[in-house]
Amino acid sequence: MIDDENLESTEAEARAVESRAEAFIGVREARRSEVAEDYVELIAELIHENGEARPVDISARMGVTAPTVAKTLGRLARDGLITRAKYRSVFLTEEGRALAKECRHRHEIVLRFLLSLGLDPETAERDAEGIEHHVSERTLALFAAFAQRS
Amino acid sequence: MIDDENLESTEAEARAVESRAEAFIGVREARRSEVAEDYVELIAELIHENGEARPVDISARMGVTAPTVAKTLGRLARDGLITRAKYRSVFLTEEGRALAKECRHRHEIVLRFLLSLGLDPETAERDAEGIEHHVSERTLALFAAFAQRS
DNA sequence: GATGATTATTAGCCTATGCTAACTTTTTGC
DNA sequence: GCAAAAAGTTAGCATAGGCTAATAATCATC
Numbered sequence: 001m002i003d004d005e006n007l008e009s010t011e012a013e014a015r016a017v018e019s020r021a022e023a024f025i026g027v028r029e030a031r032r033s034e035v036a037e038d039y040v041e042l043i044a045e046l047i048h049e050n051g052e053a054r055p056v057d058i059s060a061r062m063g064v065t066a067p068t069v070a071k072t073l074g075r076l077a078r079d080g081l082i083t084r085a086k087y088r089s090v091f092l093t094e095e096g097r098a099l100a101k102e103c104r105h106r107h108e109i110v111l112r113f114l115l116s117l118g119l120d121p122e123t124a125e126r127d128a129e130g131i132e133h134h135v136s137e138r139t140l141a142l143f144a145a146f147a148q149r150s
Numbered sequence: 151m152i153d154d155e156n157l158e159s160t161e162a163e164a165r166a167v168e169s170r171a172e173a174f175i176g177v178r179e180a181r182r183s184e185v186a187e188d189y190v191e192l193i194a195e196l197i198h199e200n201g202e203a204r205p206v207d208i209s210a211r212m213g214v215t216a217p218t219v220a221k222t223l224g225r226l227a228r229d230g231l232i233t234r235a236k237y238r239s240v241f242l243t244e245e246g247r248a249l250a251k252e253c254r255h256r257h258e259i260v261l262r263f264l265l266s267l268g269l270d271p272e273t274a275e276r277d278a279e280g281i282e283h284h285v286s287e288r289t290l291a292l293f294a295a296f297a298q299r300s
Numbered sequence: 301g302a303t304g305a306t307t308a309t310t311a312g313c314c315t316a317t318g319c320t321a322a323c324t325t326t327t328t329g330c
Numbered sequence: 331g332c333a334a335a336a337a338g339t340t341a342g343c344a345t346a347g348g349c350t351a352a353t354a355a356t357c358a359t360c
Binding site: 182185214215217218221222225236237 | 345346347348349350351354355356
Binding site for chain 2: 306307308309310311317318
């Protein structure tokens, strides 16, 4: 191991490659829960507004068709986030409520942060929707602090 | 139409629902191109560093298996972003290079922005990887301006 | 230049997330 | 209380993006 300058052969290189891979793996993991989080957050909102979350309302707000909603709700039920009965509205489990609360919290912080940067509300809402699933705790704390002191 | 207070019945409500749906549709669209963008960006980097992008290196850096890389490269080729020959390295088309450049630009801005907020480099890199696909032009401009004056 | 190691591909499987078409159930309005 | 409308479900299809196992090609070394 004399020639440390070889392509790909240093320890440092290896560590960099692995760390890069871990970042991508992290992003893929975040992606997997994105849809579930969006649904649970929306369901919580609908329940708050209307006392129940009907598939038809979820469908309209998510911009997907009713069968897509049905299938996704099936996964959420399987994963213990919601309860449902055939032809009935959907409700959150304890776990679902906890997740919804966390998501709402994150969403609020990201949104307030973007607004405090001077972004228009429309764009802020859109970007927050996409960004909220990809901010670490650490970043979220910085966002919150920044929005606070603005 | 006297009772404007009815659930779901106002024009404003309808507009809000539609705008919400559009936000989600936008996020889904962004998600569809995320993987392609990550690959193209990485391929550009590898070519810059090594003169070529080998599947095995893409695989190591993306943290996925070789067959997954092969399948994804197939899609990129189909979409006109790369050229490839069997058992050979991959190269970018004009279109691929343009996309890579744009992605790199976005990535840099988001990364610099996060760093200028005071985030540690490790976390900044990870979060940038996830966030970069979900920032609008407008937000990007604000990020760039903020990082500049810091 | 044969051969073992490395790299790339193919086949085949799985899950998530979307869709349309067809059907069932529930709700609503006379 | 019945018929039409609205809502929900099921079946079946497609694509993306993961995986493992098996196969094929290339490279490096003696």
